[in-house]
Amino acid sequence: MVWKDRTIKAIAEMIAVHPNDPTPHFVYRSSSYLTRFFEDADTDYVHDGTAARGDWTAASLRKILEEPHADDLTPPDTFCRIIARLMRQADAKDEPEERPAALKTLNVALSREGFEAFYAEDRQCYIRHVGTQRISGISTNPHRPLSAVETARRVQLTGYLDKCSEDDLIGEVLVPLLKHAGFHRITIAGHKDKSNEFGKDIWMRYQLPTQHYIYFGIQAKKGKLDASGVTKSGNANMAEIHNQALMMLGHEIFDPETNRKVLVDHALIVAGGEITKAAQQWLAAKLDASKRSQIIFMDREDILSLYVVRNVPLPAGALPKAPSELDDNIPF
Secondary structure, three states: OOOOHHHHHHHHHHHOOEOOEOOOOOOOOOHHHHHHHHHHOOOOOOOOOOOOHHHHHHHHHHHHHOOOOOOOOOOOHHHHHHHHHHOOHHHOOOOOOOOHHHHHHHHHHHHHHOEEEEEOOOOOEEEEEOOOOOEEOOOOOOOOOOOHHHHHHHHHHHHHHHHOOHHHHHHHHHHHHHHHOOOEEEEEOOOOOOOOEOOEOEEEEEEOOOOOEEEEEEEEEOOOEEOOOOOOOOOEEHHHHHHHHHHHHHOEEEEOOOOEEEEOOEEEEEEOOOEOHHHHHHHHHHOOHHHHOOEEEEOHHHHHHHHHHOOOOOOHHHOOOOHHHOOOOOOO
16 A cells, blocks of 8 residues: 555654654654554564654554555555554543544544544544545454444444335445445446346456456345245245346356456345345255355345445435424424
8 A cells, every 4th residue: 555655754753753843632752662652553663763763653654554455445454553552542632532633633644545533432543435434443344243323324224125126225235335345347237127137237346366356246136035935025036046146157248347258256146135044055956066156145134234344324215314304293
């Protein structure tokens, strides 16, 4: 990750405050305390006194930003720990423990790179990308405990999935989630006019660390996917998905950026409701071993968990109504 030299030097000055020109609201650290600072952030950087503290800190930050990271929207974990340590509320100086002045100073530097810092409910400082609101430094494990705010967002999205159409599920829920997860060239295959391309509602690609691409096709259904003999209204039967999955895996797609036709590597079956175990087992039994390994299932619980832990902005229809939008039937 390449950041402007000006940005790196500004953050370095916040960490290694000059004794004769102290940066307001940040703690001065001598050589030994500077080493301890980096130890607290779980790094092995040691200041031996041979270089000026500010220059050494800037050089260390450059090395840290070169560490492996998911993409240009996500700084390395080590850098996130450095920022969290720098903005520890116990180090507040001449201001409240929420450190508004220090946070403002830090964000002036981070904004040059399209990021901003903020305090979460746990009083820790995190970084998020301004454009996508993707948060770095917070676990994206969907099985971790959720905060009160995250739980509230999950409830809002659940209500939206109950009432949204299949087109809304694709365009307003899945596409933003997939973009946030790092997929490229996300293309809706024409669901509204029923001109789907061989069983796919969406196709997309993902770039591996080796710079190779793997391609995905998505078949999305609004309701529950089951394998029962009689399917209730609003649900879909896995027999229908079976035919669409075979079409999806057997037909090429044209990638205009690489100017070539490619086969879908994986078929992602997505449901806005539940995908029953019986439905998954039925489809697995119908496919041969090679195609079976290419199928991935994703149901409502997966959508809710991934949406919340990745901090994807909710669809407009899932947000609380403004007072002007509420019914006028309010008793006085």
